[in-house]
Amino acid sequence: MDGLAQFEVDEGADGGATLALSGPYLISTIGGVDEDLRGLDREFSKVDLSEVSEIDTVGAWVACSLATEHNAEIVGASDRAQRLMKALEGSHEGEAVSAPRAQLLQRVPEAIGEKVYNGRRGFMGVLGFLGALLVAAGNVIRHPSRFRSLALVRQMELVGVSALPIVGLMSFLIGVVIAQQGAVQLAQFGAETLTVNLVGRITLRELGVLMTAIMVAGRSGSAFAAQLGTMKLTEEVDAMRTIGISPMEALVIPRILAAIIMMPLLGFYACATAIIGGAVIGDVMLGIPFWTFLFRIQEVVPTYDLWVGLIKAPVFGLIVSLAGCYHGMKVENDSEQVGLRTTMAVVTGIFAVIVLDAFFAVFFTKVGWA
Template identity: 40%
Template sequence: MQVEDDVADLKVETFDEGLVVTPLGEWTAEAGDRLQHKIDVIDFRSASGKTVAIDLAEISRMDTVGALLIERLKAAAESAGAKFESHGARPQQARLMEALGERGKEPPPPSRNESGPVTLLADIGGGVIEIGADVKRGVGFLGAVVMVTARLSLTPWRFRFTSTVSHLERVGLRAVPIIALISFLVGAIVAQQSIFQLKNFGATLFVVDLLGILVLRELGVLLTAIMVAGRSGSAFTAEIGSMKMREEIDALKTMGLDPIEVLAMPRLVALVIAMPLLSFIAAMAALLGGGLVAWIYGDITPITFLQRLKDALSLQTFFVGIVKAPFMAVIIGLIACTEGMKVEGSAESLGARTTSSVVKSIFVVIVMDGLFAMLFAAMGI
C-alpha cells in the first residue's frame, strides 16, 4: 500500500513576488498524466514579470518523466513572461534535469573569423597529421603481428586453427562466385574493346597476347584485391569494431588473452592463403570470358586462342602477378584490423571506420601494385 506522503502532487502558493510551486511525493511515469493535468491548470499569467520559484526538496523520487514535467513547468512559466528559478534538488535530480535540458541543442556554429585559405591550409595540415598517425598505428600493429607470429612459431599449439579455417571459408570459398563472375565479365569487356581497336590494324589475333599478359600480371590480382578489400576487409573492421563497442576486446585483455593473437592472426592467415587462390581463379575466369568473346566477336577459335596464349605467356608472367597477392592480403588485413581497433562507442564511428577501411585498403593496394610494376620493370621482368 502506498504511503500518503509519497503520492505525487503539486502545491502552488501566490506571493507578491510571484508564485512558489512545490512538487510533492513521487514524480514518476505512473503519475505522469495526473501531474500534467495539474500543470495545465496553473495560471502563470498572474506571475508575468515576476518570479516562479520551484522547490524540489519535497520530491521523494523522480524519474525521466518527472524531470520532463519540471521542464514543462519551466517552459510554461517562461512563455508567460515570468522568471523561473529552482532550488532544493538532490544531486541525482539536478543531473537528470541538466541532461534533459541539453537535449536538442544545436552544436555551436563554426568560427567565421578564419578566412578561406587559412581554413584550407588547416584542413590540409590536419589531413597530413592524420596520415602520419595512421602510418604510425599501422607500423605499430605490424610490429605486434610480427611479435605474435614469432611467439606462435615457438608455441604452435596456441595458434587458433579452427578460427582460421572458418575465416578461410568466408574469405575464400564464399567469395569465389562473385570474384569469378566479375572477372569473367571484365575479361570479356577487355577482349571486346581490344578486338574493336585491333581490327583497324588487322591485328585481331594479338588480343590474346594483350589479354593474357594484362590479366596474369595485373588485372587478376588487382581486381581480386579490390573485391576482397570491399567484401572481407569491411567485414573484419565491422566485426572487430563491434567487439570494441561492446568492450569484448577489453574482456579478452582482462582474461589475459592477446586480441591480436585471438582476432587478427586468424584473419591475416586466412587472407594470405585465400588471396593467391582467388587471384588464380579470377585470372582463369577473365581468360575464359575473353576467350569466349574472342571466339564470338573476333572469330578466334578456342584452339587458336589456347595455342596463341601458350606462345605469348610464360611461367614467369604468371608468377609476376601471383607473387603480389600475399603482400596485398597482408595490407588489407592490417588496415582492416587497425581500423576496427579505432572504433569508438557509437554506430557512427563504426560506419566511418568501415568506410575508411575500404577506401584506405583499395588506395594502398593500387599504390602497391604500381610499386611492384616499377620494381619488375627495373629488374627487366
C-alpha cells in the first residue's frame, strides 16, 4: 500500500479519538480515500499528520476541512504542511460568498443617475465628433486637393456595388412575400388586382429604402466600426496624426460620402427588384401577366412615392455611416472594445433609421404626400 494515501481512527487513552493520516496526500493519490473521508461519521478531536510523507495544497485543504468539520486540532504537521495550511486559512469555510448589494431604494437612483451621466457623456462625444467632422469637411472644401477621391471610389464599391447581390435577393423575396400575403388577404374582398397597388406603394415608399438601410447598417456600418476600431488599436490613427494626416479627412469623410451617394441607388435598385418579385408572384398565382403588372405599377403608384423613398435614402445613409464611424473612432484600450463598438454601431444605426422613418412618415403625410 506504499504510495497511497491512507487513514485510520485511533481511540486515545483520554477518550478522545485521533484521525491519523499516512502516506502521500497529493492530488494524484488522494482520490482513493477522498470518498471514505467524506463519509466518515466518527467523531475525533485531533488530526495527526505525523505519518504523512508528502503533502500538497489539495492534501492540506483536505486536512483543514476535516479539522474544521469535526472541530478537531491538527497535530504533527511538517513545516511544509503548516505553510500550506496557513495559506489556506479561511478557504475551507462553507459560508456562501456574495458581493455586497445596496438596498433597492439606493440601487435604483444610482443606476438611473449612472445612465443619465453616461448618456450626457455620449451626447457630448457625438457633438464633438460632429464638430470635428464639420471642421474636416470645411478644410476639404477650402483645399480640394486634400480630398481623397480614390478612397471615395473604393468605399462606394464596398458599400454599393458589393452589396448588390444580397440587397437584390432580399428585396426580391420581400416583394414575393408582400404580393403573396397581400393577395391572400385581398382575395377575401375580391380585390386581388389591388395587389399591384400594395406592392408598388409599400416598396417604393417604405420597405425598399428601409430594408436597404437596415442591410447597409448591418453590413457597411459594422465594417466601418470594425475597420476604424482596429486602426485605433494598432495606433495607425495616431501615426496618421503624427505625420500630419487628418483621420477625419482620410478615413471618415470618404466613408460617409460613399454611404450618402450609394444609398439612393441601392434603394432604387431594391424597390425595382421588389416590384419584380411581386410581378413574378402576380404572374404565377394571380393570373396577372408579368409585363401587365409592371405597366400597371406606373398607373397606380404616384410619382411622389418614388421621391419619398429617394429623399429618405441619403439621410439614412448619413445616419448609418455616422454611427459606424463614430463608434469605430471611440474604440480604445483592448480588442473587446472592437466587438462592443461594432455591435453598438449596428444597433444605434438601425434604431435611428427606424425612428427617422417614423418622423418622415408623419412629415410627408402633413405635406400631402400620403
